[in-house]
Amino acid sequence: MRKTSTIALAMFILAAPFVEARRRAVAPVPDHSLAIEFVDGAGSTSLLAVAGGEAWLDLQKVAHAGGPGERVTRLRRRVGVKVVRVEGTAPGVAAVRARIDSSDGRASYRVNGRPLGRMPLLIDARAPIGSPVFHTLEIDVPVHAAEGALAAAITWEATEE
Amino acid sequence: MKKTCAVVFAVTMLALAPSAFAATSSGTLTVTGTVESSINLTIESAGGTTSGTGTAAATSALGSISKFGSAPTGFTLARGASDWTLSSTVGVKVDKANLTSTDYTLTAQLGSAPASGITWKLNGSTLSDSSATTLTSTGTYGSTGSYSWDIVVADSAAAAAIDNSVDFTATSN
Numbered sequence: 001m002r003k004t005s006t007i008a009l010a011m012f013i014l015a016a017p018f019v020e021a022r023r024r025a026v027a028p029v030p031d032h033s034l035a036i037e038f039v040d041g042a043g044s045t046s047l048l049a050v051a052g053g054e055a056w057l058d059l060q061k062v063a064h065a066g067g068p069g070e071r072v073t074r075l076r077r078r079v080g081v082k083v084v085r086v087e088g089t090a091p092g093v094a095a096v097r098a099r100i101d102s103s104d105g106r107a108s109y110r111v112n113g114r115p116l117g118r119m120p121l122l123i124d125a126r127a128p129i130g131s132p133v134f135h136t137l138e139i140d141v142p143v144h145a146a147e148g149a150l151a152a153a154i155t156w157e158a159t160e161e
Numbered sequence: 162m163k164k165t166c167a168v169v170f171a172v173t174m175l176a177l178a179p180s181a182f183a184a185t186s187s188g189t190l191t192v193t194g195t196v197e198s199s200i201n202l203t204i205e206s207a208g209g210t211t212s213g214t215g216t217a218a219a220t221s222a223l224g225s226i227s228k229f230g231s232a233p234t235g236f237t238l239a240r241g242a243s244d245w246t247l248s249s250t251v252g253v254k255v256d257k258a259n260l261t262s263t264d265y266t267l268t269a270q271l272g273s274a275p276a277s278g279i280t281w282k283l284n285g286s287t288l289s290d291s292s293a294t295t296l297t298s299t300g301t302y303g304s305t306g307s308y309s310w311d312i313v314v315a316d317s318a319a320a321a322a323i324d325n326s327v328d329f330t331a332t333s334n
Contacts, residue, residue: 033186034185036186053189054188054189055188055191056190059193059195060195061195062196063199063258064201064259065199073258079190101189106196107192109192139192143258144259146261147197147198147259147260149195150192150194150195150196151192151193153189153191154189154192155188156187156188156189156190158185158186158187159185
């Protein structure tokens with residue numbers, strides 16, 4: 001019984017500083033959580049509107065301009081993705097993934113040559129936090145797709161490594 | 162004894178447990194646009210010495226032609242009592258994209274009034290510069306249509322250049 005009590009008391013004494021530290025803290029703890037920002041690609045002629053973690057890419061009119069043998073209308077856009085900290089500028093790296101959240105089915109999408117689907121696709125395993133990284137987004141519209149409105153939502157996720 | 166040690170260990174581990182958090186975030190890129198239908202016409206072949214075939218702007222040079230001379234490349238020559246005819250074919254292809262139409266109408270019209278004594282024909286129909294002539298109303302997309310091309314020269318026609326152009330127009334049905 002005495003041995004048990006002694007061990008318990010020693011372990012509580014070791015654990016106590018952490019409890020005491022939380023009770024004594026009066027300064028706000030910096031928010032290290034991440035946020036995603038979009039950056040328009042340099043030299044791009046697309047209409048990319050950016051507002052923090054949201055971006056809108058307007059392809060406007062998409063008409064087939066390829067040769068008779070080409071079965072796809074392909075559009076390419078450079079899009080920058082920047083992972084930032086909500087507060088502060090502490091360095092770090094994050095894994096960036098992208099997936100198709102919704103699509104009308106008229107087009108298929110690729111990032112850096114790799115097709116996007118419903119499952120998250122690892123785009124960048126070690127994206128630096130605080131610096132934009134540019135990616136090539138390709139939109140393919142097959143000639144057999146019906147004319148009409150084209151719409152898709154691509155979700156980008158960043159997780160600190 | 163054993164029960165007491167187990168309780169103490171569990172309580173201590175709770176006090177030592179670090180305050181862990183997963184830093185993650187997401188953003189959305191919305192892509193919008195309007196897919197427009199389109200058709201594309203190309204001149205695939207023609208008699209004479211051609212250039213630009215496979216495009217929408219092709220040229221055909223017949224060189225010097227005469228009733229009792231040789232027919233130009235890709236042409237045959239038929240002599241009549243008071244005229245002579247050079248005959249060949251013109252290949253025209255129409256492709257479609259993002260279009261549900263199943264066929265098209267193809268017309269042809271001369272770019273300028275023909276020289277006196279010269280008659281231009283496609284598919285057996287005389288062409289004019291004032292109105293378009295329908296070559297087909299059931300054209301098949303992706304397939305090259307071949308249309309007979311005749312240039313009828315009256316013996317009374319002056320010895321002069323007969324240059325002209327034929328404007329093809331394809332309209333989806």
